Amino acid sequence: MKKDLKIIFTGPVGAGKTTAINAISDTDTVSTNESSTDELRYRKNTTTVAMDYGIINMVDSKRVHLYGTPGQERFDFMWDILIQGGMGLVLLVDNARPDPLEDTQFFLQRFGDFIQRTRVAIGVTRMDISSTPRLNEYQTLLDEQTRNIPLFEVDARVRQDVSILVQSLLHSLDHQKRE
Amino acid sequence: MQASETTIEAPPVRVAALGVDDRIRNSLRLFFHESCKDRFQLVEEEAADAVIIDLDHKKGIRLAQEQQQLHPSTPVIVISQKPRETGSLISLLKPLKKRSLAKALLRAEAQAKDPHNSSSTLPSLQIASAPVASAEESGDDVVMEGVPPTSAGYQIARHLADKDLQAFLGSTPDIDTSSAQQQANIRYDPDSFLQGKLRQITAMMKQKGQAVRLQFSNEQFIILYPDEEMAQINMSESRLGALSAAPISPDGLSFTFCDDLFSPDDGAAGSFMRLDALMWKTALWASQGRIPYETDLHKSVALDRWPNLTRLLLLPNTLEIAALWAEQPHSLIETAAKLKIPQRYVFGFYSAVFALGLANTGETMKTLDYIPIAADVGEKQPTSASWFSNWIPFFRSKNR
Numbered sequence: 001m002k003k004d005l006k007i008i009f010t011g012p013v014g015a016g017k018t019t020a021i022n023a024i025s026d027t028d029t030v031s032t033n034e035s036s037t038d039e040l041r042y043r044k045n046t047t048t049v050a051m052d053y054g055i056i057n058m059v060d061s062k063r064v065h066l067y068g069t070p071g072q073e074r075f076d077f078m079w080d081i082l083i084q085g086g087m088g089l090v091l092l093v094d095n096a097r098p099d100p101l102e103d104t105q106f107f108l109q110r111f112g113d114f115i116q117r118t119r120v121a122i123g124v125t126r127m128d129i130s131s132t133p134r135l136n137e138y139q140t141l142l143d144e145q146t147r148n149i150p151l152f153e154v155d156a157r158v159r160q161d162v163s164i165l166v167q168s169l170l171h172s173l174d175h176q177k178r179e
Numbered sequence: 180m181q182a183s184e185t186t187i188e189a190p191p192v193r194v195a196a197l198g199v200d201d202r203i204r205n206s207l208r209l210f211f212h213e214s215c216k217d218r219f220q221l222v223e224e225e226a227a228d229a230v231i232i233d234l235d236h237k238k239g240i241r242l243a244q245e246q247q248q249l250h251p252s253t254p255v256i257v258i259s260q261k262p263r264e265t266g267s268l269i270s271l272l273k274p275l276k277k278r279s280l281a282k283a284l285l286r287a288e289a290q291a292k293d294p295h296n297s298s299s300t301l302p303s304l305q306i307a308s309a310p311v312a313s314a315e316e317s318g319d320d321v322v323m324e325g326v327p328p329t330s331a332g333y334q335i336a337r338h339l340a341d342k343d344l345q346a347f348l349g350s351t352p353d354i355d356t357s358s359a360q361q362q363a364n365i366r367y368d369p370d371s372f373l374q375g376k377l378r379q380i381t382a383m384m385k386q387k388g389q390a391v392r393l394q395f396s397n398e399q400f401i402i403l404y405p406d407e408e409m410a411q412i413n414m415s416e417s418r419l420g421a422l423s424a425a426p427i428s429p430d431g432l433s434f435t436f437c438d439d440l441f442s443p444d445d446g447a448a449g450s451f452m453r454l455d456a457l458m459w460k461t462a463l464w465a466s467q468g469r470i471p472y473e474t475d476l477h478k479s480v481a482l483d484r485w486p487n488l489t490r491l492l493l494l495p496n497t498l499e500i501a502a503l504w505a506e507q508p509h510s511l512i513e514t515a516a517k518l519k520i521p522q523r524y525v526f527g528f529y530s531a532v533f534a535l536g537l538a539n540t541g542e543t544m545k546t547l548d549y550i551p552i553a554a555d556v557g558e559k560q561p562t563s564a565s566w567f568s569n570w571i572p573f574f575r576s577k578n579r
Binding site for chain 2: 023026123131134135139142148149150151152153154155157158159160161163164165167168171172174175176
């Protein structure tokens with residue numbers, strides 16, 4: 001029986017994927033960050049160009065592998081590679097970006113096939129910086145989806161928030177699978 | 180308390196105190212011995228099962244970070260003068276209070292002994308943030324007067340923890356659904372409680388688009404702001420709990436629309452709460468593990484949308500129930516049986532999502548395609564039906 005579980009974290013640049021993996025990983029995360037280009041520098045100093053990787057070790061030697069995709073679309077060739085073997089997707093959306101609803105739609109479409117085969121949970125970050133759009137606007141967008149997707153406000157720095165997001169994904173997988 | 184005769188034979192939980200002075204160290208030692216009957220033992224860092232760190236010490240934050248990096252599975256209790264963002268660490272405010280400290284130690288013990296243990300979830304975090312008596316600044320020992328004369332502090336603390344959970348989920352055992360009397364005992368009328376008043380007033384407020392002031396006796400009030408979906412509350416948490424848990428008399432509450440503008444700087448720290456969090460919590464206090472009168476125990480319930488659970492009071496098994504109802508409608512009774520949890524946990528959760536208007540008993544949930552889950556390319560589908568379930572308790576333990 002397979003021992004390990006692989007979860008993919010994705011979302012636009014600056015949404016907190018690296019931070020979230022750091023928050024929940026038991027080990028030092030492997031991050032392939034580079035200095036941001038000028039257009040991104042006002043948002044963050046570094047950006048992930050290949051992937052982030054963290055592990056949650058379980059007592060019985062099982063492990064949960066956490067992979068973060070690079071946020072910049074010019075690295076999106078990595079995305080299809082990273083999702084191979086993945087059991088579910090965590091989508092982080094930066095509410096302080098110009099059009100986070102469009103970002104959400106973009107990622108749901110971009111990973112549509114993968115989500116259809118597995119499950120997704122969505123965390124909206126940086127709502128303390130920008131309180132709009134509100135969660136109910138995201139919900140309206142998600143109402144177009146065929147599934148009831150977990151959606152939470154998340155502070156990617158807070159382990160508990162990230163943990164709840166991941167748990168919701170796992171429980172969704174669990175109950176879907178029993179059918 | 181009948182548990183006072185219980186003999187605790189387990190080895191003591193070894194606790195290290197970092198960034199604290201000798202006086203506090205001695206106080207802790209005394210507290211462990213006198214009040215906890217040596218259930219906990221003060222040791223050096225290297226031998227510790229759990230750690231207490233004073234964040235106000237000049238190296239406190241660094242110590243906490245190092246502890247998380249080097250010993251991520253070791254439970255950490257952090258203490259500080261002011262509220263701080265501490266993630267999943269167990270947090271206590273100074274001045275330390277014996278009750279809070281005992282509960283924090285119990286949570287740390289549960290984490291240290293059983294990483295899969297999920298019994299101590301979020302309610303106790305909130306309790307831990309309410310300082311009452313001063314141990315450090317008054318010069319008092321950590322062991323103070325005013326605490327129940329004691330049997331083992333351990334049992335007292337556990338009793339208190341259970342009571343905290345009871346405040347939201349009650350203590351009613353599972354019912355026999357063929358008993359009309361038992362069915363009647365688990366029902367309540369939300370409209371008689373603050374829960375129902377809030378729902379009615381909030382609906383009017385949203386229609387009118389104007390702030391509304393709910394006035395209680397003793398000059399206590401709540402102001403609801405429609406645009407921000409926030410509430411300003413000028414009463415203590417315990418007072419709000421008491422108001423929510425008892426039916427409201429006709430003259431116990433009045434409300435008026437007002438022109439107040441939302442201004443977070445005007446209220447005392449902690450006096451603002453999200454509206455959904457207020458409605459969620461008042462529903463749990465009113466429900467105490469019961470369900471609204473007209474609820475059909477055998478009718479399937481679906482979740483229209485997920486509540487914003489990272490910002491709501493999270494009770495045991497909340498995520499499991501939410502996921503189940505989001506994926507497949509189940510009746511309340513079926514849910515408890517399927518998840519093998521007390522019925523009152525399901526009833527309480529139902530009452531809370533009902534208060535937010537998220538419970539759907541019409542089975543109009545999204546059509547599911549029920550595509551069997553398989554990992555992406557190259558992965559085989561796990562064979563065990565409980566494969567994912569095996570992972571979840573672990574994440575639960577990461578959630579503290």
